[in-house]
Amino acid sequence: MEHVALWVAAFLTLGIISFLYKDNPWYKLCEAIFVGISAGYWFIVLFWDNIVGKFWVGVFPPKELNDVGELVNSVEPDYWLIVGAVLGVLMLMRLIPNIGWISRWPLAFIIGCTSGLYLINYFSSNMMRQVQGTIMPLLGMNYELSTYDIIGNIIIVIGTFTGLIYFYFSKEHKGWFGRAAKVGIWTIMITFGASFGYTVMSRMSLLIGRVDFLFGDWLGLIN
Amino acid sequence: MRVGKSTFLHLCLAFSLSLILILILLTLVSAQEVDSLRSSTDSAYTIPDSGLVLVAPVTSLIAEDYKYDDGEQLKLSWVPSIDDQLVDSKVLGYRLFRSIDGGTPEILAKLPPGTNSFLDRTVQRERKYQYYLETFSENFVVQSIVTAAISPEREWLNLDRGWLFIIALFISIAIIFFVEKAKRGHKLYVRKIAGLEAIDEAVGRATEMGRPVLFIPGINDMDDVQTLAALTILGRVSRTIADYDSQIFMPVSRSLVMTAARETIKTSYMAAGRPDAYSDDMVNYVTDEQFGYVAAVDGLMVRERPATVFLLGAFFAESLILAETGNSVGAIQIAGTARPAQLPFFIAACDFTLIGEELFAASAYLSGEPRQLGSLKGQDVGKGLAMSVIILGVLAVTIATAWDVEIMHNVHNWLLGVFSSN
Amino acid sequence: MSTRAKELLVVGIVLLFCIIAYLGKVYGWVDTVVFSPMVSMIVVGIIILGLVFVLIRTLQGRLINRQVVFLFVGIAVIMPFFMSITQKIRTSPEVQQLYDAVAELPKGSKVLVSFDYDPPSAPELQPMAEAFLYYCLSNDLKVIIMGLWPQGAQQANLALEAIMKNEKLAAKGLEYGKDYVNLGYQAGNEFVIQRMGADFSSMFRTDYSGRHYEELELVKNVKNFSNIDYSFNLSAGYPGTQEWVQVAVDRYGLKMGCGNTAVQAPMMYTYLNAGQLVGLLGGMNGAAEFEQLVKYPGKGTKFMLSQSFAHMIVIAFIIIGNVAFFRSGRGKKL
Numbered sequence: 001m002e003h004v005a006l007w008v009a010a011f012l013t014l015g016i017i018s019f020l021y022k023d024n025p026w027y028k029l030c031e032a033i034f035v036g037i038s039a040g041y042w043f044i045v046l047f048w049d050n051i052v053g054k055f056w057v058g059v060f061p062p063k064e065l066n067d068v069g070e071l072v073n074s075v076e077p078d079y080w081l082i083v084g085a086v087l088g089v090l091m092l093m094r095l096i097p098n099i100g101w102i103s104r105w106p107l108a109f110i111i112g113c114t115s116g117l118y119l120i121n122y123f124s125s126n127m128m129r130q131v132q133g134t135i136m137p138l139l140g141m142n143y144e145l146s147t148y149d150i151i152g153n154i155i156i157v158i159g160t161f162t163g164l165i166y167f168y169f170s171k172e173h174k175g176w177f178g179r180a181a182k183v184g185i186w187t188i189m190i191t192f193g194a195s196f197g198y199t200v201m202s203r204m205s206l207l208i209g210r211v212d213f214l215f216g217d218w219l220g221l222i223n
Numbered sequence: 224m225r226v227g228k229s230t231f232l233h234l235c236l237a238f239s240l241s242l243i244l245i246l247i248l249l250t251l252v253s254a255q256e257v258d259s260l261r262s263s264t265d266s267a268y269t270i271p272d273s274g275l276v277l278v279a280p281v282t283s284l285i286a287e288d289y290k291y292d293d294g295e296q297l298k299l300s301w302v303p304s305i306d307d308q309l310v311d312s313k314v315l316g317y318r319l320f321r322s323i324d325g326g327t328p329e330i331l332a333k334l335p336p337g338t339n340s341f342l343d344r345t346v347q348r349e350r351k352y353q354y355y356l357e358t359f360s361e362n363f364v365v366q367s368i369v370t371a372a373i374s375p376e377r378e379w380l381n382l383d384r385g386w387l388f389i390i391a392l393f394i395s396i397a398i399i400f401f402v403e404k405a406k407r408g409h410k411l412y413v414r415k416i417a418g419l420e421a422i423d424e425a426v427g428r429a430t431e432m433g434r435p436v437l438f439i440p441g442i443n444d445m446d447d448v449q450t451l452a453a454l455t456i457l458g459r460v461s462r463t464i465a466d467y468d469s470q471i472f473m474p475v476s477r478s479l480v481m482t483a484a485r486e487t488i489k490t491s492y493m494a495a496g497r498p499d500a501y502s503d504d505m506v507n508y509v510t511d512e513q514f515g516y517v518a519a520v521d522g523l524m525v526r527e528r529p530a531t532v533f534l535l536g537a538f539f540a541e542s543l544i545l546a547e548t549g550n551s552v553g554a555i556q557i558a559g560t561a562r563p564a565q566l567p568f569f570i571a572a573c574d575f576t577l578i579g580e581e582l583f584a585a586s587a588y589l590s591g592e593p594r595q596l597g598s599l600k601g602q603d604v605g606k607g608l609a610m611s612v613i614i615l616g617v618l619a620v621t622i623a624t625a626w627d628v629e630i631m632h633n634v635h636n637w638l639l640g641v642f643s644s645n
Numbered sequence: 646m647s648t649r650a651k652e653l654l655v656v657g658i659v660l661l662f663c664i665i666a667y668l669g670k671v672y673g674w675v676d677t678v679v680f681s682p683m684v685s686m687i688v689v690g691i692i693i694l695g696l697v698f699v700l701i702r703t704l705q706g707r708l709i710n711r712q713v714v715f716l717f718v719g720i721a722v723i724m725p726f727f728m729s730i731t732q733k734i735r736t737s738p739e740v741q742q743l744y745d746a747v748a749e750l751p752k753g754s755k756v757l758v759s760f761d762y763d764p765p766s767a768p769e770l771q772p773m774a775e776a777f778l779y780y781c782l783s784n785d786l787k788v789i790i791m792g793l794w795p796q797g798a799q800q801a802n803l804a805l806e807a808i809m810k811n812e813k814l815a816a817k818g819l820e821y822g823k824d825y826v827n828l829g830y831q832a833g834n835e836f837v838i839q840r841m842g843a844d845f846s847s848m849f850r851t852d853y854s855g856r857h858y859e860e861l862e863l864v865k866n867v868k869n870f871s872n873i874d875y876s877f878n879l880s881a882g883y884p885g886t887q888e889w890v891q892v893a894v895d896r897y898g899l900k901m902g903c904g905n906t907a908v909q910a911p912m913m914y915t916y917l918n919a920g921q922l923v924g925l926l927g928g929m930n931g932a933a934e935f936e937q938l939v940k941y942p943g944k945g946t947k948f949m950l951s952q953s954f955a956h957m958i959v960i961a962f963i964i965i966g967n968v969a970f971f972r973s974g975r976g977k978k979l
Binding site: 003010020021045046049050053054057075117121122124125126129130132133156191194195198199200201202204205206207208209210211212215216218219220221222223 | 663666667669670671675677678712715718722723726727765766767768769795830832833835836839850887888890891892894895896906907908910911912915916918919920921927928929930944947948951952955956959
């Protein structure tokens with residue numbers, strides 16, 4: 001069985017890689033298998049983890065009995081989950097055109113909850129803490145950090161400040177403001193360059209992982 | 224009622240000041256509660272036998288409720304034994320004992336020398352707890368006083384996050400103010416955005432070449448604000464297409480987006496006076512599956528060879544695949560997303576890219592919709608605040624470290640305190 | 646010979662090679678292949694010559710097909726697996742910071758490890774997971790595993806299985822439920838983190854294998870994040886490190902480090918600089934550096950040579966691409 005599994009995995013890997021040469025039936029077959037399996041897999045995962053694992057087990061917790069039939073472990077049912085389930089059913093009303101508008105209620109609930117949570121999370125982590133992190137000394141005789149650190153601090157402060165200027169929409173980018181915005185966009189572009197480099201590294205890692213499988217696990221040519 | 228700028232500022236100031244006042248009052252009240260829990264007397268000193276390594280007990284042992292939690296922690300603090308020294312310390316450590324509801328004391332923790340506080344995280348609101356500490360040397364143990372019985376309390380408000388609340392409130396008020404202002408017909412200025420000017424040009428090119436325009440609104444649903452921004456821009460694009468009598472096709476990966484996009488394009492064609500030219504086939508649903516959708520769109524691009532491709536909305540790993548295919552068929556590409564990880568690919572492979580918030584600004588600029596314009600201006604107030612604080616903070620800390628100016632140290636510490644209130 | 650016939654011939658040859666190699670592995674005819682340093686250098690030389698040839702053609706105005714770029718990248722990734730060249734790996738400050746944070750934890754400290762990734766990201770994150778778990782368990786730290794991605798808990802089991810083969814760990818006689826525990830996957834993204842801030846057991850009634858939370862000695866007294874001494878998040882996207890920072894770190898004061906795919910890593914430096922993260926492993930490079938620090942050379946270290954070669958090829962083609970761009974006159978428009 002292990003041999004079959006290895007050959008199937010290798011067949012699919014090579015099929016997907018064959019797209020690099022050109023689009024071909026082998027690739028299309030592998031892609032269709034991938035799409036079909038992933039859709040089925042997610043359906044099963046969501047069903048067992050959410051509907052069964054969370055809702056059913058939560059509302060009807062299984063009772064555990066010992067060898068003589070005594071209850072050894074009882075968990076209190078969580079009836080609040082029924083509220084969620086009802087909202088979930090209302091979401092499906094979208095499928096019936098006449099009462100499709102009802103699906104907006106659970107949607108409003110979701111949007112309201114996530115907005116509230118995100119507002120605080122993002123505001124606190126991505127604004128307050130970042131402003132705090134940018135308050136750093138640029139020079140100073142008593143300053144104990146190295147020149148390297150001071151240069152780093154200057155880059156962070158100028159980069160953050162000019163980056164904010166670039167995304168300031170209430171003033172036209174002219175004069176000193178325009179020049180500062182230009183520094184901002186250059187900083188952003190350099191960041192994107194670094195990000196691009198990291199992405200190349202990530203994609204190469206995936207390829208390396210597959211090569212390791214093909215030449216190691218499958219063909220056994222490498223350690 | 225018209226709200227002037229100065230009235231608005233006064234209102235903000237008054238509100239902020241009253242909040243600060245409430246914060247101070249609440250802090251004073253809680254400080255009094257702590258004082259009442261403080262145990263005043265220290266324990267008696269044990270008379271030693273000869274040959275023993277004598278150590279003094281810890282003093283001022285206090286057990287207090289840990290502020291602003293769900294009632295699940297108690298905080299202990301004390302002054303270490305005077306024999307607890309960094310060098311040649313007689314004290315080998317401390318043993319913390321706890322009794323629950325007046326029961327037999329049990330050891331809770333062994334603590335190393337030099338410790339002067341402990342956070343008991345294993346307490347319950349319904350129980351009362353008492354603590355004492357044993358200081359021990361090689362052959363001698365001395366006990367501190369026992370604290371008064373205390374239960375942890377649950378606080379409804381986390382006043383440690385007061386400043387977070389005040390600043391969020393300030394920006395929210397600014398957003399509401401500008402939204403209201405825009406609703407009352409005031410013209411709010413938003414600077415021009417480079418990529419937008421290219422829209423007409425790009426659609427014109429497609430018309431000249433007799434090839435269609437492809438519009439992809441990302442792969443997220445209508446609950447993503449990026450999709451909403453993309454559909455607002457679609458309104459403008461489809462209006463130009465209707466005017467130029469060009470063609471548009473729009474494969475989508477979400478059913479709700481399909482319905483909304485059809486409505487948007489239909490409205491544009493009606494506004495252009497050509498409702499007959501509109502067809503539901505312009506927008507079609509493909510699949511929710513990310514790479515299944517990408518494969519279909521790629522195939523469509525290769526077969527139809529659009530002259531112009533719009534990639535606006537929320538994109539993930541498919542961004543480069545789509546942008547690269549569009550590039551390979553020679554299309555002019557206008558892209559925009561607020562996902563930082565995908566922007567480098569769009570910048571590399573597309574002709575114009577709306578970076579991050581520019582996507583929302585473009586949407587507000589094109590629609591002129593009060594809520595979008597108002598929130599954009601309100602966010603600018605937030606950015607202005609952040610920039611001011613950065614300048615003030617950096618100046619303060621630089622001057623403070625360079626010339627050791629006391630007031631600047633205070634300003635720096637105060638700013639750090641305000642912005643660390645998470 | 647038609648193109649189709651040529652293509653079929655190439656596929657046939659490759660298939661034949663694979664069948665022979667596979668049978669060789671199964672019946673023990675073929676051992677692993679390792680190039681001597683001399684042969685390795687010759688291979689490197691041939692790759693460089695190939696690149697120079699492409700550059701000259703580009704300067705002459707003859708552009709190459711994209712398939713040629715893929716071929717070069719493929720060779721650069723495959724060949725180092727057979728080479729006997731070693732590469733020196735330097736530790737970056739963020740990796741050192743993570744190592745120091747874990748190293749200074751007293752024995753018996755509780756470490757929460759969240760596996761927020763699935764098999765597609767395993768080449769980058771699995772080596773990090775193995776090295777981190779190995780270091781924690783070999784230093785008597787107690788490990789609590791969980792996952793916000795459905796396959797995360799399975800990836801954790803694979804990592805545990807791999808490290809338990811190590812003699813040092815095997816000799817320690819580690820016990821499930823006492824030294825480490827896998828709480829499994831929980832759906833709900835950042836809302837799970839939010840609820841864990843109040844009560845772990847409300848989110849994980851049972852562990853991965855169905856044992857009740859209260860029956861697990863390691864976690865029965867763990868109520869929320871205040872009982873965790875350090876946390877490590879392995880993340881490949883949403884939900885991941887960003888959500889952990891926003892909820893667990895900023896709200897509940899959890900001390901946390903992370904291991905991210907290279908795509909995500911640049912965004913995490915913002916949190917690292919602001920002190921919200923204590924240590925960061927970025928991509929395969931980060932994994933290799935951490936493996937060196939904890940003296941557990943695994944796949945991260947093994948893959949680094951291929952990674953470096955591939956990067957060299959990408960840099961070379963960026964240069965060649967720019968040469969072609971400016972030579973075509975399009976650069977004048979800039």
